[in-house]
Amino acid sequence: MDFSVVLESWQFYALGLWNTVWMVAVSLLVGLILAIPVGIMRASRNPLINAPAWFYTYCFTGTPLLIQLFLIYYGLGQFAAVRASPFWFLLREAWFCALLTFVLNTAAYTAEILRGAIQTMPKGEIEAARACGMSPGLLMRRIILPSAFRRALPAYGNEIVFMLHGSSIVSIVTVLDLTGAARLVQSRYYAPFEAFITAGACYLALTWLITLAMRRLERSWFAHLRPRTG
Amino acid sequence: MLKPRRTVLGALALAVSLVTLGTAEAKEWTKIRFGTEGAYAPFNYVTPDGQLAGFDVDIAYALCEELKVECELVQQDWDGMIPALLANKYDAIIASMSITEERKKSINFTDKYYDTPTRLVVHKDSGIDGSPESLNGKRIAVQRETTQDRYATENLEPAGVEIVRYATGEEATLDLVSGRVDARLEDAVVLSESLLKRPEGADFQFVGEPITEEKYFGLGAGIGVRKGDEDLVELLNKAIAGIRASGKYQEIQSKYFDFDVYGD
Numbered sequence: 388m389d390f391s392v393v394l395e396s397w398q399f400y401a402l403g404l405w406n407t408v409w410m411v412a413v414s415l416l417v418g419l420i421l422a423i424p425v426g427i428m429r430a431s432r433n434p435l436i437n438a439p440a441w442f443y444t445y446c447f448t449g450t451p452l453l454i455q456l457f458l459i460y461y462g463l464g465q466f467a468a469v470r471a472s473p474f475w476f477l478l479r480e481a482w483f484c485a486l487l488t489f490v491l492n493t494a495a496y497t498a499e500i501l502r503g504a505i506q507t508m509p510k511g512e513i514e515a516a517r518a519c520g521m522s523p524g525l526l527m528r529r530i531i532l533p534s535a536f537r538r539a540l541p542a543y544g545n546e547i548v549f550m551l552h553g554s555s556i557v558s559i560v561t562v563l564d565l566t567g568a569a570r571l572v573q574s575r576y577y578a579p580f581e582a583f584i585t586a587g588a589c590y591l592a593l594t595w596l597i598t599l600a601m602r603r604l605e606r607s608w609f610a611h612l613r614p615r616t617g
Numbered sequence: 618m619l620k621p622r623r624t625v626l627g628a629l630a631l632a633v634s635l636v637t638l639g640t641a642e643a644k645e646w647t648k649i650r651f652g653t654e655g656a657y658a659p660f661n662y663v664t665p666d667g668q669l670a671g672f673d674v675d676i677a678y679a680l681c682e683e684l685k686v687e688c689e690l691v692q693q694d695w696d697g698m699i700p701a702l703l704a705n706k707y708d709a710i711i712a713s714m715s716i717t718e719e720r721k722k723s724i725n726f727t728d729k730y731y732d733t734p735t736r737l738v739v740h741k742d743s744g745i746d747g748s749p750e751s752l753n754g755k756r757i758a759v760q761r762e763t764t765q766d767r768y769a770t771e772n773l774e775p776a777g778v779e780i781v782r783y784a785t786g787e788e789a790t791l792d793l794v795s796g797r798v799d800a801r802l803e804d805a806v807v808l809s810e811s812l813l814k815r816p817e818g819a820d821f822q823f824v825g826e827p828i829t830e831e832k833y834f835g836l837g838a839g840i841g842v843r844k845g846d847e848d849l850v851e852l853l854n855k856a857i858a859g860i861r862a863s864g865k866y867q868e869i870q871s872k873y874f875d876f877d878v879y880g881d
Binding site for chain 2: 470480571
């Protein structure tokens with residue numbers, strides 16, 4: 388084993404780490420914003436509201452992320468109409484296609500997590516809010532969503548980690564992320580073990596940071612459930 | 618006291634005979650496993666029914682026939698081509714791999730079995746004429762860690778060209794056709810067979826001179842063999858000369874090309 392090849396190519400890993408982190412962070416943020424209305428739609432009993440949201444989440448949670456990326460990157464590029472459209476300047480970029488795929492994918496999963504949390508809302512709390520005269524909008528904003536977010540947090544923490552790991556496929560569409568850096572180093576120095584163990588260690592560190600942050604967040608969000616001492 | 622000693626001796630003798638048996642087997646090649654990529658038409662590709670085919674593949678079978686040994690073809694992504702050889706997944710690489718000094722540090726090569734130049738292909742309306750000025754600010758697609766990648770990285774990137782690296786040549790061609798990249802640097806024969814001669818390549822053309830700089834492109838494509846298997850290099854060299862002399866090489870060549878790919 389010879390880790391000097393990794394040290395020699397630290398710029399690739401640094402760039403890869405940065406690309407992985409910003410792409411995952413931006414997708415999670417935009418995905419979360421998108422997931423809120425979709426999650427509310429999914430929790431609705433009105434089939435006209437529920438069905439489109441159901442179709443969207445069903446498609447994106449029912450197919451592999453890789454297939455979605457191929458469809459958006461190579462699939463859309465195949466049509467001359469897409470290439471002539473004003474969106475081509477964005478869809479032309481590999482990073483944008485990857486970001487779009489990640490956003491749509493994580494939004495679908497997050498919406499389902501949120502739906503579950505909304506639907507398991509204790510009925511008594513909703514009835515109490517109604518009894519106070521809250522309108523449905525206010526009820527959603529003040530009572531249901533804050534409670535749902537809190538209860539969805541552990542599941543959402545998993546989604547963040549899945550997204551981080553899922554992001555490793557962007558190297559297939561020419562974006563140099565952590566995995567892409569490892570592939571480059573392995574084919575340049577023919578040292579697959581050193582190349583991938585380094586990338587693996589970086590992912591491990593990122594996952595550790597995420598779980599640490601989630602645990603702290605859970606502790607403060609669930610402070611009211613902890614037994615009071617002293 | 619004699620007994621244990623005899624056992625030790627016996628074990629030693631057995632070990633020695635096993636070792637000699639092992640080397641005797643390694644020396645005698647009854648089967649050669651070739652690794653190839655299967656995404657580099659017309660040299661190597663996968664047919665619709667999943668079979669490996671192409672010039673490289675036919676040459677591999679012809680070499681085995683010449684050596685009267687069994688042949689096995691293994692498909693391997695380009696990225697892991699040399700690591701998989703070193704990991705003993707196969708015995709030889711026949712994947713249009715150029716013989717370069719860089720690669721010779723890790724593996725041995727046979728003599729070349731063909732030699733074709735690299736060229737730049739662009740869209741007819743791109744305004745690129747192959748000169749460094751016309752390429753400034755443009756995107757060039759290459760396959761990751763190929764001779765073309767090395768050449769582009771060292772000669773074109775400093776001149777303000779953006780190099781986009783793909784895992785396979787097929788993906789690079791897709792993005793050239795869809796317009797994500799402005800040009801593609803690749804083996805001239807591969808470009809002509811997998812793009813220019815096909816309907817989707819109608820709007821594309823070669824620009825600039827063929828590039829053959831030995832520093833980057835070496836002395837043509839050879840068969841890669843693990844260091845230590847010098848006997849296999851020797852065998853394959855004899856076989857290459859054999860199929861050149863017997864006319865088998867020319868027969869295979871005429872299946873794919875209407876010109877001489879051997880060079881010189």
